[in-house]
Amino acid sequence: MSKQLRVFHRLQAAHSALFRAADRHLRDTVGLGNAQQTILFMLMREDGLSLGSIARQLQLGKPGVSGLVDRLEAGGFAERRPDPDDARGVRLHILPAGRAAAQRAAPITKAINRELLAPFSESERDTIARFLDHLAMQAEPIVASKVAALSPERISS
Incomplete structure (x- = not known):
């Protein structure tokens, strides 16, 4: 009889451990948490994203994204600007400090990915x-x- 693989539990444990470690390391080296870094990576690919688009891509609610964006703005990494196509909307734009932080974080993220996959064919x-x-x-x-x-x-x- 084969042992049942507890995928749900293992994913939760792996996610928590990995993101806690990555968040701590990124905060120490880059000054940003993992979720903030992810937003900067998104803005590097496409600057001027709406908060709704960011929320969908991160699969977070708008209030969660708003808090992350508040911290990015407070740190001088990004700024909200009025949406030229929607008088009620705003778009998030990366600032030079955000671009520099994303460039510092990119090799760290790539190294983590390499290390995660190293034991596997x-x-x-x-x-x-x-x-x-x-x-x-x-x-x-x-x-x-x-x-x-x-x-x-x-x-x-």
């Missing part, structure tokens, strides 16, 4: 990528189907 890396892509694309339907199947009404009947 190319075939195993392909499987890891396929699993993570599957999870990112299918998390909602996977969880929703299981929650619906195990809802209290169905369990008690």
Whole structure:
């Protein structure tokens, strides 16, 4: 009988450990947390993103993104500017200090990725990528189907 792999638990433990360590190291070396660094990377690719676009890409709520953006602005890394296409909207623009911070963070992130994948063969890396892509694309339907199947009404009947 094979042992059941507790994916949900292991992902939570791995995510917490990895992001806690990366956040601490990035704050010490670059002065930004991981989520703030990710926003700067996004702005390096496409400056002037709306906060809604950032929230969707990070899969965070607008209030969470607003707090991250507040900290980026306070640190002089980015600034909100009025959206020229929407009188009520704002767009986030990277500032020179943000560009410099992202450039300092990029090799750290690349090194972490290399180290994470170092013990795995190319075939195993392909499987890891396929699993993570599957999870990112299918998390909602996977969880929703299981929650619906195990809802209290169905369990008690």
